[in-house]
Amino acid sequence: MFPFNDAGxxxxxVCGALFGFVLENAGFGSPSKLTAQFQLRDWSVFKVMFTAIxxxxxxxxGLRAAGLMPADAVFVPTSFLMAAAVGGAFVGAGFAIGxxxxxxxxxxxxxxxxxxxxxxxxxxxxxxxxxxxxxxxIEAIMAMGEVQAGDTFTDAYGIPExxxxxxxxxxxxxxxxxxxxxxxxxxxxxTSEQAVAGAGSQTPV
Amino acid sequence: MxxxxxxxxxxxxxxxxxxxxxxALGLVLLLTFVLTGHGLGATGASTRMTAWLGLAVAxxxxxxxxxxxxxxxxxxxxxxxxxxxxxxxxxxxxxxAFFGGRFRIQLDGARSVGAPRRLVAxxxxxxxxxxGARVAAGCTSGLGLSGxxxxxxxxxxxxxLFFATGLIVSRLVKGV
Numbered sequence: 001m002f003p004f005n006d007a008g009x010x011x012x013x014v015c016g017a018l019f020g021f022v023l024e025n026a027g028f029g030s031p032s033k034l035t036a037q038f039q040l041r042d043w044s045v046f047k048v049m050f051t052a053i054x055x056x057x058x059x060x061x062g063l064r065a066a067g068l069m070p071a072d073a074v075f076v077p078t079s080f081l082m083a084a085a086v087g088g089a090f091v092g093a094g095f096a097i098g099x100x101x102x103x104x105x106x107x108x109x110x111x112x113x114x115x116x117x118x119x120x121x122x123x124x125x126x127x128x129x130x131x132x133x134x135x136x137x138i139e140a141i142m143a144m145g146e147v148q149a150g151d152t153f154t155d156a157y158g159i160p161e162x163x164x165x166x167x168x169x170x171x172x173x174x175x176x177x178x179x180x181x182x183x184x185x186x187x188x189x190x191t192s193e194q195a196v197a198g199a200g201s202q203t204p205v
Numbered sequence: 206m207x208x209x210x211x212x213x214x215x216x217x218x219x220x221x222x223x224x225x226x227x228x229a230l231g232l233v234l235l236l237t238f239v240l241t242g243h244g245l246g247a248t249g250a251s252t253r254m255t256a257w258l259g260l261a262v263a264x265x266x267x268x269x270x271x272x273x274x275x276x277x278x279x280x281x282x283x284x285x286x287x288x289x290x291x292x293x294x295x296x297x298x299x300x301x302a303f304f305g306g307r308f309r310i311q312l313d314g315a316r317s318v319g320a321p322r323r324l325v326a327x328x329x330x331x332x333x334x335x336x337g338a339r340v341a342a343g344c345t346s347g348l349g350l351s352g353x354x355x356x357x358x359x360x361x362x363x364x365x366l367f368f369a370t371g372l373i374v375s376r377l378v379k380g381v
Contacts, residue, residue, distance in 0.1 A: 004240050006241050008289075014293065016294045019245050019346075020294035020297025020299075021301045022221075023230075024297070029307075035381050038371045048223045051224060051230070052228075052231035052350060055228055055235065056235045056354035057353075057355070060235065060355065074243060074355055078359065080342070084363040084366070089367070090337020090370075091338055092369070094334030095334060096370070097326050099380060099381040101247075101334060102248045102334055102338055102346070103294065107294065111308055111309070114310070115314055120331060123251045123331040123335035124254060127339055129335075130336050152355065152358065157358075192217050192219050192220045192305070193217050196309050198311050200314070
């Protein structure tokens with residue numbers, strides 16, 4: 001029954017608009033709030049991401065368990081672990097230096113931030129650099145570390161899905177608990193006033 | 206706060222709590238999976254934008270390129286669901302920022318590190334992220350968030366290295 005496999009304009013605009021609306025309301029258009037995650041003073045990025053991951057994973061599991069969605073009906077990224085590791089390191093470095101990730105730079109730009117536009121130009125340049133280097137050598141590196149058995153923890157390592165969901169919920173509780181502990185002993189989460197006033201406006205504690 | 210009244214008549218409203226924002230984001234992501242069979246993303250669109258610009262500026266080189274070439278074979282590379290989704294992100298963010306009193310034209314980070322440094326950092330950071338997202342075939346949204354929700358191994362590897370590297374690099378370089 002599900003998914004509808006809709007690839008049209010309306011679902012793109014609706015899903016995107018809701019995504020952008022939630023990200024901005026979470027504070028993720030602000031580079032000072034986003035990078036505060038790496039300074040461990042504001043754990044909003046991890047709290048929001050882990051909550052969303054758990055909600056969606058439980059929802060997908062529930063839909064399958066109810067017989068509303070067949071197995072393997074949604075896209076699962078292929079387990080090219082070397083590519084994921086190297087790419088993750090580059091995106092993490094770019095996030096720490098530039099203040100955004102690709103998606104949040106769109107949110108930053110449309111909350112008025114011109115530095116986010118510069119980040120987006122950099123994003124296109126990075127794609128050009130990659131395309132220029134692309135060839136058999138980079139393809140071989142990217143194909144390294146593939147788990148042949150499968151792409152999910154269940155298929156790749158035989159960990160039951162309910163175990164994975166339980167681990168994720170435990171990780172979510174840990175992120176909120178330890179994250180809040182770090183927030184209490186530092187300057188604390190970046191408020192909307194501080195975010196709007198821009199990086200550097202916060203009074204250090 | 207004093208800061209909020211200095212800039213605009215519209216009151217700056219607080220951000221949603223991380224729990225509320227996370228629940229909302231999870232429901233939006235679940236809706237996306239149900240409607241389309243895949244998750245949310247971003248760099249799918251920026252890659253297509255690169256191919257589109259390449260076709261306009263250097264058509265022969267773009268068509269000959271082994272990465273961008275296949276994207277421009279079937280006509281307009283921007284004609285894709287992900288392009289509409291990113292336009293949607295822009296609209297949603299604009300609406301949220303406006304009604305939250307949080308829309309400000311600014312070079313965020315100019316005050317903390319100075320405008321020239323902020324511009325270089327934003328460009329360099331974007332370049333690194335753009336390159337990395339092509340290596341991983343996804344970014345924080347497309348691979349990290351959407352992939353993790355499908356319990357994909359690659360997504361958690363991506364998130365682990367993303368966080369570890371960010372933690373280290375943010376201590377070495379101040380870009381915001």
